[in-house]
Amino acid sequence: xxxxxxxxxxxxxxxxxxxxxxxxxxxxxxxxxxxxxxxxxxxxxxxxxxxxxxxxxxxxxxxxxxxxxxxxxxxxxxxxxxxxxxxxxxxxxxxxxxxxxxxxxxxxxxxxxxxxxxxxxxxxxxxxxxxxxxxxxxxxxxxxxxxxxxxxxxxxxxxx
Numbered sequence: 185x186x187x188x189x190x191x192x193x194x195x196x197x198x199x200x201x202x203x204x205x206x207x208x209x210x211x212x213x214x215x216x217x218x219x220x221x222x223x224x225x226x227x228x229x230x231x232x233x234x235x236x237x238x239x240x241x242x243x244x245x246x247x248x249x250x251x252x253x254x255x256x257x258x259x260x261x262x263x264x265x266x267x268x269x270x271x272x273x274x275x276x277x278x279x280x281x282x283x284x285x286x287x288x289x290x291x292x293x294x295x296x297x298x299x300x301x302x303x304x305x306x307x308x309x310x311x312x313x314x315x316x317x318x319x320x321x322x323x324x325x326x327x328x329x330x331x332x333x334x335x336x337x338x339x340x341x342x343x344x
Contacts, residue, residue: 186307187307189303190303190307193296193299193300193303194239194242194243194300196296197235197239197242197253197296197300198239200292200293200296201232201235201239203289204228204231204232204235204293205232207220207221207222207228208222208225208228208229208232211225211228212225219281219282219285219286220285220286220289221282221286223260223263223264223286224260227260228260231256231257231260234252234253234256235253235256237249237252238250238252238253238256242300242304245304245307245308246304247301247304247305247308250297250300250301250304251301253297253300254294254297254298254300254301257290257293257294257297258294258297260290261289261290261291261293261294262290262294264286264287264290265287265290265291268283268286268287269283269284269287
């Protein structure tokens with residue numbers, strides 16, 4: 185993780201994870217966390233532990249960690265968005281505020297996961313095709329290579 189955007193995305197992932205822990209704990213103890221709800225408590229707890237595993241892989245810049253994270257969050261939050269937000273948008277009664285804020289939180293989780301995958305993929309591509317214009321004029325140029333003199337000693341001396 186060499187750039188600030190990667191660190192900010194990982195920080196945002198951690199903050200969203202802490203937010204989901206707070207929502208899960210409040211649902212476990214019978215309250216709600218400012219209108220945010222847990223869609224399925226068992227799946228949410230499994231998702232929180234899976235996020236720890238994915239967090240470690242994302243910090244190591246493994247693309248599979250980001251893919252697992254995106255798939256898990258898309259299944260969990262995408263199902264809620266499809267089942268609740270889309271039908272309420274098409275109805276004449278309007279959108280319930282709780283459905284809207286939970287859908288926005290879900291969309292935020294999916295967008296964070298998507299941005300992390302894009303960031304890891306971009307870093308993998310730039311690491312393979314890295315060029316440095318400040319030093320390539322010297323190191324990638326045969327004009328400045330040292331030529332051996334015919335009088336030079338060509339023996340390979342070994343001390344042991």
